[in-house]
Amino acid sequence: MRTRTETRTRQVAHTIDGETELVDETYTVAIPLPPRDWDHIALNTVTASTAALVLASVVWSTASAGDLLARAAAAPVAYSAAIAFDLVWINCMILEWLARYDPERAALPRRAGHTALGVAVLAVGAHGWLEDSLTVGIAAAAISALAKAGWTLVLRAYARPLDARTQAWLLQRQARAGARLALQGQLRHLARIEARTPIRTSPDPDPDGPDQPASSPDQDPPSELTAPMTVKDAVRIAVDSGITDPDAVLAYVRKRADANAAAETVNRYLRLYRKGA
CATH class of the missing domain: 1.10.10 (Arc Repressor Mutant, subunit A)
Known part of the structure; x- marks a missing residue:
């Protein structure tokens, strides 16, 4: 059995000249290690390689689309805008993953991701065609498609499907949590409004009128007549x-x-x- 050594600290009694104090003492223990989880290792390997593929896709698409857009704009502007071709479908995949337990919410980012991927593929293919190398353009455009396909498979491997009743239960709990979060935000907003609301004052008394007797603490204070009172x-x-x-x-x-x-x-x-x- 494989083990690993771990250093720990404990307090022990130590006596000198009849006086006992608790002092720290370090000691080592051998902790057994669980067996290797080859499935987890394999999934991590696939995830790392897919992330590298996505990075290569972003670099290549940015270079191709940037060179294409540079025909109509300055190079810095063209390459800055070209990165959007791949970032959009990557962001859509992230949103789809976050909504994986709500099929209705996940449908929109899934469709938007496919559309954005199609635009990126067309941009890279058009660059190859303008460079008189349609074969290279097709091969380069396939990089983005392969990257999205690989990442889709990885996310599906991580996802754990829920049965219909469990999914409905989870969505109800999320709805209640979202309602509480929204209510807290609105209450903070109302508090800020109330804090900025100017204090209303009563109209000045008539200087020509008779003097009013001072009110005692037991009497009702005068009402404000300028506006409805909160x-x-x-x-x-x-x-x-x-x-x-x-x-x-x-x-x-x-x-x-x-x-x-x-x-x-x-x-x-x-x-x-x-x-x-």
Whole structure:
């Protein structure tokens, strides 16, 4: 049985002059190794060789398509644009792999990848035909097709098919997770909007009118007449007016802003406003 040596550390008691301390001690253990997984090794070999084939395809297609486009544009611009011929179908294959458990979503990147591959093949073939070497053009165009075919087989070897019921279960879980993710993003967006919303103020009192008596903390603060009041504004006005009891703040919010305001929401705004004060 094959083994490998691993160094570990443990604490042992060590005594000097009657005083004992725990000190670190290193020791080695022999750990048995599992047998070689030749299937995994073979799959890794195929994956590496296919990746090299895809890289060669990108280099060759870029060189051919770049030389073709250089007839109408500057060389740097032409070669920069030529790399798109292979990158598009490679990106489509990645998107197809990510949607492998959802056949409906995987269908669109699969069709788009085939279309992009056809465009790349035509561009490389056209370059060979313009160079008076149609045979070379056909052979060069086949490189991209072989690279895509090889990568398709590799991805299929890695994929594990699911039965219909398991696939439906997985899609439902993904849908719920996506809904929670989208809701969190929208809540953060609303929070940013509320943070940027300017605080509304009441109109100035009439300087020629009679003096108003000062309101006590037990009285309702004046309502804002300039615009409909939000729950957040109602909480702010209540606190600024001296109402600090959560139940009293909730009663004021339900009276002035929203009759169905949740106590949890009011308490959350109350805590935020107190922290910012």
